[in-house]
Amino acid sequence: MTALSALGVDLPWVLLLLPLALLPVLVSPLRLSSAPADEVVPRDPLSSAIGAAIIAAGALAIASLIFGLAGFHLREQSIERRGSGANIVLLIDRSSSMDSTFADRLPDGAEESKSAAARRLLTDFASRRPADRVAVAAFSTSPMPIVPMTDEHEAVRAAIAAIDHPGLAKTDVGRGLLLAFSMFDASSSESSRAVVLVSDGAAVIDRRVQDALRDAAARSPVSLYWLFLRTEGAKGIYDAPASGEEDSPFSNPERHLNIFLKSLGLPYRAFEANSAAQVSDAIREIDQLEQRPTFYKETIPKRDLSPWCFGLAAFAIALLLAAKLSERRLDEDVAPAGAARAQS
Template sequence: MTFHDPLALLLLLIMPIVFIIRKRRNQTAQLSFTDVQIMQGLPNTPRQQLAAMLPAARWLAIALAILALARPQLVVREKTITSRGIDMALALDISTSMLAIDRTAIAKGKPRLQIAKDVIKEFVSKRTSDRIGLVAFAARPYPVAPLTTDHQWLISAVEQLDTGAIEDGTAIGDALLAAVNRLRSSPAASRTILLITDGRNNSGAVAPAVAAQAAKALGIKVNAIGIGGKGGADFPVEDPFGGITYREVKADLDVPTLTDIARITNGRFFLADDADALRTIFKEIDRLEKQPIEEKVSNSAQELFAPFLLAAFTLLAAESLLGATWLRRMP
């Protein structure tokens, strides 16, 4: 609460001075008694106690009137976002090759897909002003989530992704085009696709270069992220005698194609050979993909003087009425 005319509150400082002056004037006795013990024997009734409180009601009414004079106001702060952040689509490879475990100290024991999901969830949780959509792909793309600001739901959708839900393969071109379709009607000033894969295009009807040209025509930037260490990886396979065994596989990442996609769309290509590198890449993307949020802030004031003034008048009226009737004193 604030006051429109705070200088009026200085009148509150005068009240103690007036109170002291009046108290000194009223110290002269109104009646004289030859024997003070006569008065001491009189009972102190509730009526007398209420009568003694009437001056306090008057002083309180004056204080409330002064507060009303200062015009107390409740300031309501309104914030309107006039432009929003980036609209972004994630295209995540969930082909079986993403089950491979790269032979690095940091990534050991964790498949590529799980590493990618962990980093994506961390990334999404920080992009509070962005609408983010999700496309998963293997031999064909699968639209998982539309553009949304419900990031908790999106993080839950990312966590549920797994290989085997779509026939195996790597349709980079089709996946990229599906992500473009997610963004084509977006009114955002900046639109970006993050393409994450560990392979090369071997499925689908659309060539990656064609999909990249479509993104460029719509002003959509693609940041391509290749996953996979150069030192090979271990791929889990079922053992005929039970359990899981691992066989060595070589990296099959199509770096030239991913680089071309990024170049055509004015994006960047990143190579992540372990979990730490992938986190660093997403931090860099988080730094680069920023859009200023313009906010229009306005303040409105709700006047509160009426309740104070009403309370002051009520107290004065009650004090005058009771003082003239039931609590009337002798002259």
């Protein structure tokens, strides 16, 4: 049943020619020899077997040529494989500050921008992990789903490749996270879900969004990683303000986002990176942590079976040819004229 559905043809209408394969049942490629009566011919099981074989070879030759012409193939199949990896949502900050360098300058030849570094390292990360299923989302002024959970890693690379195009103004990290939590699908096993948030800043999360995030975290547990690309001079995740200074989500959004993410009760790690090398270290660490048994699909491309059909046809025709070449006529030496008539 499943084996049959794995087969297909490119041009089904060619199969309309299949009745031609019945021709060998009706006529023989061998010359007819006249005999006075059926009774003259002795019953011979070997002869009738050979006769049947000649008919079968003819039918087989015609049918396999037709199947080959119709483009008989083994359909593209996806095989479920076990691997170790994770279902990962990459949530990437596309605010315009990502377009400047870690030293908060316009990128020049010597130093790449944060988005270019993130692009390079994330592409590397994705291509090291073939067993992952990955979804990509971006957020800036608004959250944007880009590629839903997929095994097609080229699409993931294309989504990552778009991140060093110019970004937008703001950093709405709360709604971005909410989107990321919603991107796991039914087929991503619960034990191996991870959200990787890549951003170079944070923002105040609206209280309604905070509640929704707590809900989402309670409903579907994921591991959460925050890769914070810290710009030189910017406030860090762990910098507590000096006593007397204001300590609120408005003045220290990064610190308070960290506190909030910890409070979600999820397995959570924050990585603060001041340079591309540190980003690379952090990504390697995530790589090691997210190695759980997962199922992923591997596609086996369509396989054309028509050469095999043509080969089979050639074999069958060779049998017919052998039969034809070994034929001997009863009346060969007696009446060549009669043979000519039978042949017409």
